[in-house]
Amino acid sequence: MNAHILIIEDEYALAAALSTVVRRLDATPVVAASGQGGIDKLGSQNFALVILDVGLPDMSGLKVLEKIQALPKPPPVLVITAHGTLDTALEARRLGAREYFLKPLNLADLQRTIREILTPAKMEAPAQTTMIGSSALMQRAFAVIAQASGSDAPVLLQGPPGSGKNLAAEVIHRHSARAGEPLVVFRADEWPADRVEAALDDAIEKAGKGVLFLDEISTWSKPLQAALMHRLGALRARLFSASSSELAALREDLFYALAVLQVTLPPLTERTSDIPSLAASFLDDRVLSAEAMAALKAHLWPGNVRELKAAMAHASAVCSGSTLLPHHLPANLQNTEDGNHLEDTMKRGLAAWLDQKTTGADETMPAYDDLLETVEAAMLETLLKRFDGKPTRLAAALKMNRATLRRKLKED
Template identity: 55%
Template sequence: MPRVLIIEDEYALAAALSTVVRRLGAEPVVAASGQGGLEKAQRQSFDAVLLDIGLPDMSGLKVLATLRAGSMPPPVMIITAHGTLDNALEARRLGAHDYFLKPLNLAEIQPQLRALLELPRSEVPQTASSPDPSIMIGDAPDMQKAFAVIAQACATPVPVLLTGQPGTGKTLAAEVIAAQSGPRTLVIFRSDEWPAEQAGAMLSQCLEKSKGGTLLIEEVGALSLPLQATLCRAMSMGEQRVLATSSLPLLEFIHQGRFREDLYYLLSVLHVAIPPLAGRTGDLPALAAALLKRAAPDRDLPLSQEAMAALKGYEWPGNVRELVTAMQHVVAVCATSPVLPRHLPEAIVNTAQESSHLDQALNRALVAWLDQKLTCAEALIPDYDTLLAQIEKPLLAELLARFEDKPTRLAAALNMNRATLRRKLRELLGKE
């Protein structure tokens, strides 16, 4: 019988994964810590390993490195709720076979695990080139998904489409993919920089230069239909890998006849969707700190609570690109720490003053939400428990994500009874 080692400290998830393993006719062996998993791997051989990165005693990546150092290492699937790009790339570099983000879809994991158990040991992925450290930062769920796809794109030379608002980091992500995919020449063509009479010649030139290498087409949605046809023909010949970015709604353009449907599917073998900064304000502390350190490596410039509140209350129309500029502004005007609101760019300060504080914004949103709920006929007004559940559901979902999908840790942090929390998670979020 095949044997699968599950290294996961969350009991409920380990039990669910054990059930999946048994359905595949394999024997599950559970370890609740990294050291415990390594000790079990030393005592017996395993046909596959399911490994959480966020273990209580050590990083799962350290466990992965140790497992891979053996003479016949088992194939490993990484499971994490903390999917930074560095983690995803490092997992691929160390030879992880796949990378899954919490909350897990067990129906998706089962066929992947079945394939893993059928994989000959000689076909375990080889280690890739070492990634650049601290390339991109973000713990938000949508960024974790993007990091996972970026890591996949680094491991296979297929076309990749990167979409998102201007300034979110599409070009940076594409350059990471190109750099991590091996020693290939990278040629960049910016579609919206050339007038119509010159664009065709420049694209042809870039296609020629990128043969045997990688062509990055920025803002591919700005290509004219004839140039889209040229790109389609070039991709069918397969003489270069093509990466493309777009801040334009390509699917809408297809319906409008402004973008070729066949080109869209040629480009989007892998699709990296990078979220706007306003949708992941939880990433702002780490992002701002990293950008301040990059702009002033010899200075200690911590952000005050008031300054951080102002950053989180701002809508960031320019996304990460605007945050880079804002932190450069701080370095230029802040002579002593900590960074105060008056050290931030005027647009951010003005927005913070208008909205006062996030608590006030929350109160306004709550009043508007209650107005909408309570203006219906009296007989249809929801009871208090129903109203509370609607507020509690997104609150618990966000809190759980911040604690790596681990209810035990969340209950301890909230000083909440674990049984009560698990009941609420089951009733409101459908999580066991």
């Protein structure tokens, strides 16, 4: 990279550790042990980045930051401090600090931040679409949505809260023959019992020849279900309905009237392969680090896609750089206590793969070493991508002999 990074730090041990991190990234560290020393170096040399301690012997690091920002072309600045107060954090952000790190430093986080500043990731704008998903469950849902868009039949949308039922209804309407007519949403639980039928009549009138969307139909009382059945014969609007729970309390005749076409949207934990593309669609010009993405995939997502969207909004609000790191995510996503479901998913997938490979007569079963080699090859391929395709770095991280790793990679 040949980039020069200025480290303004008076503690020798920390300056040495930061210099080591910088060298790992093929950059050149330049150390200044005081605020004025750093300012002098900035006046005589261009730097790709400044790592700045707040507690300096001659002046506050915030004063140095202010002077840096007054330069014609100020470099990005990472601020570190041993005493993180709200006022210090706010002032550092106000003065344009790219990131703010507390001591003791998480050098791995710091290294990832430096890397993304030196080699900012480029992300193609997501395709203009209204629903995202390449998982098998979503592909099945998309097939029914496509059928519903070309039909005039009633549609029942089912799935947990936040899974995208309202969005699916909008997509079907937008691509249907009634796209020019209104889509009117009616929720019975928003009305008192003595006014709900009148509110339903008002919604039917507003929908006209458009679409009447009956949200959370499972919450309807028996009298209201009967009232709707009496009105179906004269209804001019197309019917959409949605439910986040079981429909056991729904009248059988009403269910068959509403569920001519059925769209089932899965919970996010059953489509974790869609999380990268979904998360990217909620971000503008930022990307997620591999570690942050791992945290997203390890979360249980009780709020489904709606919760993911809120999490990306949170991360974007607290990150001033172009790469979102784990500490930018909401606190509940940084907690790995619910991450065991990924291990369970892996075990289920492995069991299914083994069933496929070992079904048949005993003499046709593949050797254990062949099975292990296939699993190991997939694991090493995934890990190598995380280390920029560099076996030496991967071997060091895995505490594996470099020659052994290279041999395994060649065998793959």
